[in-house]
Amino acid sequence: MVDFHHISVMPDEVLRALSPRSGGIYVDGTLGGAGHAGLILTASSPEGVLLGFDRDAEAIAAATERLAPFGARARIFQRNFADIAETLAGIGVEAIDGFVLDLGVSSHQLDREERGFSFMQDAPLDMRMNREEGPTAADLVNELSEGELTRIISDYGEERWAKRVASFIVKARSEQPIETTFQLVDIIKGAIPKAKWEERLHPATRTFQGLRIAVNEELKSLEDGLAALLKLLRKGGRGAVISFHSLEDRIVKESFRAAATGCTCPKELPICVCGKVPQCKVITGKPLMASEQEVKENPRSRSAKLRVVEKIV
Structure with missing residues (x-):
């Protein structure tokens, strides 16, 4: 077993948000130890597909091993999730049913001395x-x-x-x-x-x-990746993002809000000329936080904030 320690944050809340189904296509853009990915694959049995992304070679090795029992239902890419549009186009995937991003640095990365985090x-x-x-x-x-x-x-x-x-x-x-x-x-x-x-x-x-x-380049990757993921979501699909500091949370909040905003024409115009319609609706008015029990078991979840969005067109 590849030694890669990471505790997935708010796993139950993520599953409730995404409601994975058999036949659906889901993206885990921050694969890490494959905790969320494994839960999504289990919940979307027998035909759900999980596309996992991570830049860390050690995470990729651990996730490949842990998701091996799911066979071809799990496809893993050592790439930044900001490159998701290009990657999915290359394998013929035009739309997805859900995505999750857990933006925290993994316990493994923090605990391994040689990583310098x-x-x-x-x-x-x-x-x-x-x-x-x-x-x-x-x-x-x-x-x-x-x-x-x-x-x-x-x-x-x-x-x-x-x-x-x-x-x-x-x-x-x-x-x-x-x-x-x-x-x-x-x-x-x-x-x-x-x-x-x-x-x-x-x-x-x-x-x-x-x-x-x-x-x-975490903030640019987040902006680019979110834009691509929201565009890829099919109608009714949901995205769940867990952030750990205010800079990330602000980007997630503003990205979701922009996707949920319709006409942006000046108020003085009598009719809409921009033609912009809301693409999404925000499910979480306020971000969800980890429970007291989870924080007790995993102190690193204390600062986690989960926001959820749903595609409506």
């Missing part, structure tokens, strides 16, 4: 979901300008000390390259006044989040 373990400063492509977090902290680092840490990490952290990074790298997670943690701890450290939040949390999002 965690500020709790010393490791090479990597943070790539796909370790075979793109710049690492070390590349960013050693090569970007102070202004660019400030923007990433502020916009993506929502760190109010971003300018100071970026300044300390630039000073430190002038003395020696920043290559490990603990090197960066020490720099961040020096940059943020100890009196301003938050009681329940490690001082490196926000900077690491910002760098991870930048390394993997």
Whole structure:
């Protein structure tokens, strides 16, 4: 068995939202350990199909093994879900009946030292979901300008000390390259006044989040992937997205709202000339949260927010 540990968040809520049926075609755009995928395949037995996407080679290996009992009903792709339109066109799939995105970093990625996602373990400063492509977090902290680092840490990490952290990074790298997670943690701890450290939040949390999002282009992937998935949904199909921080949740909320909005003509026009009609309806006015029991069993689900949308045309 491939060692890939990840606990799927809000599995019951996702299943209720999607209501998988036999013969349906479903997409898991963030396959991970295949927890949601396995549940969808079981619920859509005997003829439901699951198309799974993940950039992480270790996730792909684990999911392939875990979904093997479902045979040809599970098709797995090592690709970013932002590329879903191109991928599905290549295999002749024109529409889907549902999709799920679980946007959290997997427990496996956080817990494996060599992946460099965690500020709790010393490791090479990597943070790539796909370790075979793109710049690492070390590349960013050693090569970007102070202004660019400030923007990433502020916009993506929502760190109010971003300018100071970026300044300390630039000073430190002038003395020696920043290559490990603990090197960066020490720099961040020096940059943020100890009196301003938050009681329940490690001082490196926000900077690491910002760098991870930048390394993997997560927000752009989410925008592009959601647009493609909403377009692919057939009438009556549903999409479920679980986000873990405000930047992701805002994109999901705004994407769903835009898809559910009709005429956008100025109010002073007597008739509609844009011809825009709602494509979807939002099922969750407010996002669903993990239950107290789930948070107790899986503390990482505490910040999870689930939003659901349904295609109506």
